[in-house]
Amino acid sequence: MQQSFLRNATLGAIALTTASAAYAAPASVNGQWVTQDKDAVVSIGPCGATICGKLSQYLVTPPNGVGQKDVNNPNKSLRSRKLLGTAFLTGFKADGTQWRGTIYDPKTGKTYRSVMYKGKSGNLIVKGCIGPFCQSQTWTPR
Template identity: 50%
Template structure:
């Protein structure tokens, strides 16, 4: 009986760190670091995704398009409504998936992580080199 109790305590203790490192939710509306857009992040089936839901500033005129896309057939699609975060799933205390950059017309491996109460760290990565942006809650 004593051995069983010790095993139960050890098992319960082993599960505590896993819960402590669970990823914080990233769903909601976020203003990009450059202040050009609002990205809404939500559930897409069992994963998390995000799309541009509002253009705040544009150097491409009114109703900007995905003009830097490498696929000529996609260059006429509007940026507003464009899915830029795809396939995100929880991995420890982070969310991992892919991010599309309309500025460059490229897709990168990405990591999302909450940064305090009103912040989101958004990383775009090539191999092990990552560039981080800090997005803020948009209400």
């Protein structure tokens, strides 16, 4: 009888651990997303052990054409790279119900701490943060 109780208690603990781990996992953000300004498509998916997002298509041609370079990058050696195909969202890992990583803004050449998660409507909420202050954008699925 004691063995049965211990077995049931162990199975119950395993079930609770599995259920809470599944509940805490963030919704997948993989796929193609149209930015809030509707000027580009970002493709999000696995990059090794993390998730990243790359600029995959322009919906509005940038001032210097589709070959637009990363001219504002603080690293001079990266200023000649094309923005198309560049990963702007990098190092994202699951953290509770959201994903945490960094986001690069090619307009300013700055990199920010970032959080992203799926909203209730199925849109993607992407935040760039400096300290406790965050600015968010809502991206729509393609």
